[in-house]
Amino acid sequence: MSTPITPAGMEGLAAIVSGPDRALLAFDFDGVLSPIVDDPEKAQASPRAFHTLADVGKRVGSVAIVTGRPVSFLISRDRFGTLLSIPDFAVYGHYGREKWDSVSRTTVSAPPDEGIEEIRRELTQLLGQPGVHDGSWLEDKGSAVAIHTRRAADPALALATLSGPVEELAERHHLRVEPGKMVLEIRPPGVQKGDVLRAIVRDRGFQAIMYAGDDLGDLSAFAAVDELRENGVPGIKVCSGSPEAPEVAKAADVVVDGPAGVADLLETLGQRIEHEGSAGATARTLLTGRLASTPAIRKQVALDSRGVPVPPRRSARTPRPAPRSGHAGTGRSGPARLAVRPPQPPDGPKAGRRASARSWHAAAWRRASRCRGSP
């Protein structure tokens, strides 16, 4: 699954590629970096997702994971250590009520909400009553709670049946309900992923942004990207595609094929930054005197992994041309011609090795002729 990128999304992507050190890449976790599984506690990022994120994360200004999960869940995932190589990396848990960063490696949390403490007890009683929601269960997220219906006999029916009573309870405790993929999440008002993105860009002054999400809770982040674009910060909204949340695909600039598609996108982005980003552009500008953006010029300039030009191998074997001159010894002037003169043998004919020298000369001429005939 993949869709064309909208013009605004293309502009956002181009801004990230041309100025990676001023770009923020932000991601939801479940369904974006990790596949959706029946037991949310067993969700793990795909090895490739973390690997590609770590790779591209070294090339951009900052990377953030913004999730409804607690920070403790994220940092305990398998291979999380892969991400510690990202110089500027943070995890925002509970929709921003918790923050962990790779420099301090500590978690800062907002105080718990009293309403959550009370509704947790009442929701446990609700789920304990028999009904079509049998199999549904309550996830305690600390500063939020979530009811999952994926294990019910009919998950969609269970979700629909529970929605009304849960909304009533939430309203009574001044909380809000955020529906998701076979889940109802109850959390304090004013806690949104979009607020996290706005705060990061405002505080750090990033000039381009990417956000990748898959569920309804990510729509506020998409709305934040829209607002930032209106205020002159290019951005791209990526949907990790799923038939369970078509609203997210509609709001996105591009839809990719789940977490594997996100990893593909990150890999491509990393390659583009390496070859077209500011480091590569600087190297090419130094070499050619202008930004070499055309395919013809790119072919001539080989860059190593750091974006530094690599001299063509053939230059070391090409004989040095003779000085420009007219027709030597004739006194005639004429158009200067480049003469290719073979290098001399190391010992020379005077060393008494004439046969060997003749053979060496012949080989040198053949090499020189090949070089002259080369473009």
Ligand SMILES: [Mg+2]
């Ligand atoms: Mg998600």
